[in-house]
Amino acid sequence: MEEASTSSAEGFYPAPDAVNCRPRSSWTPRRGPFSPYVLQSSASPSGLAQRSSSLRVVVKRPLVARLTKDIVETYHNCNPTFKYSDALNPKRFLTNPSVGVQNDGYDNVNSDLILSVNFVLVNRSQQRYIVKDILGQGTFGQVVKCQVSETDSHVAVKVIKNQDAYTQQALVEVHILGLLNSKFDPDDNNHIVRMLDYFVYQHHLCITFEMLGSNLYELIRMNSFKGLPLSIIQLFSKQILRALVVMKEAGIIHCDLKPENILISTSLNPAEIKIIDFGSACFEHRTVYSYIQSRYYRSPEVLLGYPYTTAIDMWSFGCIVAELFLGLPLFPGASEFDLLKRMTATLGLQPPDHILNVARNTNKFFKRIGHIEDTGDAGASIGCKSPYQILTEEEYEARERKKPVMGKQYFNFVTLEDIVKNYPHRKNLPDEEIAKENSTRLALIDFLKGLVEFDPVKRWSPLQAVRHPFVTGEPFTSPYRPLLETPRIPVSQTVMVDYKPGGGRLVDSGLSPQVAKMNKGYLPNSPHYQMSSFSVASSYGSMGSYGSYNDGIGVGGSYGSYGDSNAYAYHPSVVGPSGMSIHAHGGASILGASPDASRWRTSQMHQGNGFGASPSAAGAAFGPMSLGASPSQFTPPNSQIQVTGGSPGKYGGPASPARSASIHGSPLSKAAAVGQFNRRRSLGHPTGVSSFQPQENNATSQHWQGHQADAITSASHHDGSSRGHLGSPRGMQIQQTSNFHHWRVQKESSEKLECSSSSPPDPGDWDPNYSDELLLQDDASDVSYINAGIATGMRLSHPLGSAILTGAVGKFNQGSNQLATSSSCSTTNLRSNATVQAYSHVHGNPTSASEMHAMGYGPRSVPKQPPLHHVMPHFMPQSSPSRFSQQQQPTHRFNHNHGQSTFARGQPTPSCNTTGPRSPGQGAFASGSSWGRRAGHPISANPPLSHARKDYGRIS
Numbered sequence: 001m002e003e004a005s006t007s008s009a010e011g012f013y014p015a016p017d018a019v020n021c022r023p024r025s026s027w028t029p030r031r032g033p034f035s036p037y038v039l040q041s042s043a044s045p046s047g048l049a050q051r052s053s054s055l056r057v058v059v060k061r062p063l064v065a066r067l068t069k070d071i072v073e074t075y076h077n078c079n080p081t082f083k084y085s086d087a088l089n090p091k092r093f094l095t096n097p098s099v100g101v102q103n104d105g106y107d108n109v110n111s112d113l114i115l116s117v118n119f120v121l122v123n124r125s126q127q128r129y130i131v132k133d134i135l136g137q138g139t140f141g142q143v144v145k146c147q148v149s150e151t152d153s154h155v156a157v158k159v160i161k162n163q164d165a166y167t168q169q170a171l172v173e174v175h176i177l178g179l180l181n182s183k184f185d186p187d188d189n190n191h192i193v194r195m196l197d198y199f200v201y202q203h204h205l206c207i208t209f210e211m212l213g214s215n216l217y218e219l220i221r222m223n224s225f226k227g228l229p230l231s232i233i234q235l236f237s238k239q240i241l242r243a244l245v246v247m248k249e250a251g252i253i254h255c256d257l258k259p260e261n262i263l264i265s266t267s268l269n270p271a272e273i274k275i276i277d278f279g280s281a282c283f284e285h286r287t288v289y290s291y292i293q294s295r296y297y298r299s300p301e302v303l304l305g306y307p308y309t310t311a312i313d314m315w316s317f318g319c320i321v322a323e324l325f326l327g328l329p330l331f332p333g334a335s336e337f338d339l340l341k342r343m344t345a346t347l348g349l350q351p352p353d354h355i356l357n358v359a360r361n362t363n364k365f366f367k368r369i370g371h372i373e374d375t376g377d378a379g380a381s382i383g384c385k386s387p388y389q390i391l392t393e394e395e396y397e398a399r400e401r402k403k404p405v406m407g408k409q410y411f412n413f414v415t416l417e418d419i420v421k422n423y424p425h426r427k428n429l430p431d432e433e434i435a436k437e438n439s440t441r442l443a444l445i446d447f448l449k450g451l452v453e454f455d456p457v458k459r460w461s462p463l464q465a466v467r468h469p470f471v472t473g474e475p476f477t478s479p480y481r482p483l484l485e486t487p488r489i490p491v492s493q494t495v496m497v498d499y500k501p502g503g504g505r506l507v508d509s510g511l512s513p514q515v516a517k518m519n520k521g522y523l524p525n526s527p528h529y530q531m532s533s534f535s536v537a538s539s540y541g542s543m544g545s546y547g548s549y550n551d552g553i554g555v556g557g558s559y560g561s562y563g564d565s566n567a568y569a570y571h572p573s574v575v576g577p578s579g580m581s582i583h584a585h586g587g588a589s590i591l592g593a594s595p596d597a598s599r600w601r602t603s604q605m606h607q608g609n610g611f612g613a614s615p616s617a618a619g620a621a622f623g624p625m626s627l628g629a630s631p632s633q634f635t636p637p638n639s640q641i642q643v644t645g646g647s648p649g650k651y652g653g654p655a656s657p658a659r660s661a662s663i664h665g666s667p668l669s670k671a672a673a674v675g676q677f678n679r680r681r682s683l684g685h686p687t688g689v690s691s692f693q694p695q696e697n698n699a700t701s702q703h704w705q706g707h708q709a710d711a712i713t714s715a716s717h718h719d720g721s722s723r724g725h726l727g728s729p730r731g732m733q734i735q736q737t738s739n740f741h742h743w744r745v746q747k748e749s750s751e752k753l754e755c756s757s758s759s760p761p762d763p764g765d766w767d768p769n770y771s772d773e774l775l776l777q778d779d780a781s782d783v784s785y786i787n788a789g790i791a792t793g794m795r796l797s798h799p800l801g802s803a804i805l806t807g808a809v810g811k812f813n814q815g816s817n818q819l820a821t822s823s824s825c826s827t828t829n830l831r832s833n834a835t836v837q838a839y840s841h842v843h844g845n846p847t848s849a850s851e852m853h854a855m856g857y858g859p860r861s862v863p864k865q866p867p868l869h870h871v872m873p874h875f876m877p878q879s880s881p882s883r884f885s886q887q888q889q890p891t892h893r894f895n896h897n898h899g900q901s902t903f904a905r906g907q908p909t910p911s912c913n914t915t916g917p918r919s920p921g922q923g924a925f926a927s928g929s930s931w932g933r934r935a936g937h938p939i940s941a942n943p944p945l946s947h948a949r950k951d952y953g954r955i956s
């Protein structure tokens, strides 16, 4: 099987025994996947030349590609009566488990829609999205790569679990992203993912996004966790800051910023990134949840239970920047206590007294050693006159009656300054480059200090940060003193949706009938929404646009105003899920596949050649034959045919299981949680190692119980939101509402240990973009390596192209988006052509969002993504009473107490992982393909195995 497909085009001579058919006299040899070995004389010059040329062009095509290319033709050659029909292909399930037990067999036990390759999702206007692959599996469902039927373009579709709580939360994402896309970033200049469509299919809310590539964590991993070059970090920082500027303008907090949620664009510019996953986002004036942000990136105010603002995203951003440089998380806290300990040690400071005086969780982490006097010293130096002192581990244990989970120290130095300064330089850097880099490192240190600032009021805003010399590239001479920001005018826009009972604008608005039916007749019994019924019998239309923002047009008098926190009217939510009366929609049915049959096929395909029909079988049945997975649907050789989620980068998942999304807030049972964990685990890590990860204590939360009827009363929650009035960074006043202290205490459950293992696959065996050429690539420059890394690992061979979602009608930014040309961007081209100049579009020194537009941040020169269908649901999830209901709290990615979740963020654990997934040298790209190599790694222990991505728990 190990064959190097060389330029020599020898014919394919089938071995009759092997293919179980006789060679026929009419059969003509042709080029095929197999060719006989032809001995070439090394003596002859021509033989030498031939051999050396074949040595040079060693391109190893994926094994599956080699085996399946031209297979139909080969079969047909063997047996002219052979006919191929893809209708008979066995299903290649992307969802695991693939046994339909709910929703008429459409859903599995986890309420996930059972998806298989070529499954078709159909929206109301009959736009067909043909499922091709799974991109990831998140808290809320599955994200799949789909082909848009009318075009040859691809989109990413997030298929939400068929449960009210998930749907509710996903609608927040629809709403917020719709707002950001249409109102704040209509020209797609600000690195926020575009939402193209949304609809309900088989009771599942589906959200369609532009297709992006892999995420920054994968990029870091590809570089063996050795960090990226500063020039690249600078480019990424600019882009992220642009998004944050816009989000701050919109008063939107992302709440889950982390490397995994920053994806590399598949556009022609390989260094363009976009922020995704607004499923945790909220409006600044509606910060209802206390469990937000993934642990490593969690801000001190969230940790401490203090009112938060958009500044928490800036903290996360600081952590991300540091991680891009170090290759490892700056604060890889194995628990919240550990996280806080690391923060204080690394920064040499502790949170300011004025925060500790009022924060809900102060007593959990600090002891009082003096009188409280509000010194006003934000970030008072440890040991100074603060009356608060962080607990020792022993004190914590005594207080909490359990040992704190503490992670290893990964860096040889303690303070931020030392860690950055002493980080090894890349190999073979000339002296002058080292000097230059050292200077940039000073700028980086200063930059980071402004971001990971304990006091959210002093923490730099995105606009302040974007002018820092580290970002602008100006020489760094002295500590940056940002200009004070003029008080920001709070976002105040009335979001109204035209509404005419019985039709009207909703028809135009793109509301799907299913969506409409979700609320139709729905009465306020639901614990989610106390709202009036919404009798929009014919509020149908295609997806893609959603209502209008016409001010002053009442929506049955029931739509409140965003931006005015006092004027919320909680009434009809068009998409209130509790009133769902969704009917099965047309489209591919998967009911025909019995679980047994699926299993049988799985087994067959797993053990066999993966085709589902062998030539001999072809000989046995001359009707239309099935070949199983098409050659383009590569399956990792060591995975089941039921390809599991979490594989955004095609290299085995975004990270170790614990880094992947957890099931916070899942109303599912423990078993389901385990199932999800295992599903992630089953794909394994490309490095093929075992990881043994103690989880952070999973909350057996009494908070956000999902469907739990006995969720503890949170009567105050609706008005317990903290409100931050953003103005001058120094003058921000936090208004603490009376119920602030009613935030509830969480219980912690004991930590759990998980162990995962998998064997290392050869990416060449299943990654269609892989070729050995990549491994022959030399260290050229940082940027070219980045390009290579990006181009090879980031699915760049599939630029979005012109995804014209013809079926989607409604209001969207027609003027602002050029159609992308569906040009294919080959890996090789990207590698060879992409240079640092390719990034020039992100240069500049914008001072405000509007200035940025004016300062060369206009439409990019690269083709734009397809036309966007800006959708704005005419509901107000963020202000929905469901969030504040006393009866029931919706889930929001928090750990729930249906048992102990098995996958809170994993902890770095030492014992079981001798070759942890983060271990350099183990990755698929570690063998010489990493760019930005460092001479060494300044860590004193194995890198953390996983990230604490989403353990939104344990804030008491």
Ligand SMILES: Nc1ncnc2c1ncn2[C@@H]1O[C@H](COP(=O)(O)OP(=O)(O)OP(=O)(O)O)[C@@H](O)[C@H]1O
Binding pocket: 135, 136, 137, 138, 139, 140, 141, 143, 156, 158, 193, 209, 210, 211, 212, 213, 215, 260, 261, 263, 276, 277, 278, 279, 647, 648, 654, 660, 661, 662, 950
């Ligand atoms: N537009 C996109 N293009 C390509 N891949 C995507 C896109 N959107 C999401 N993905 C993939 O799907 C994964 C899950 O997406 P997302 O984070 O939005 O879902 P989620 O349910 O909120 O997940 P999580 O719980 O991890 O936050 C991402 O990590 C990414 O790998």
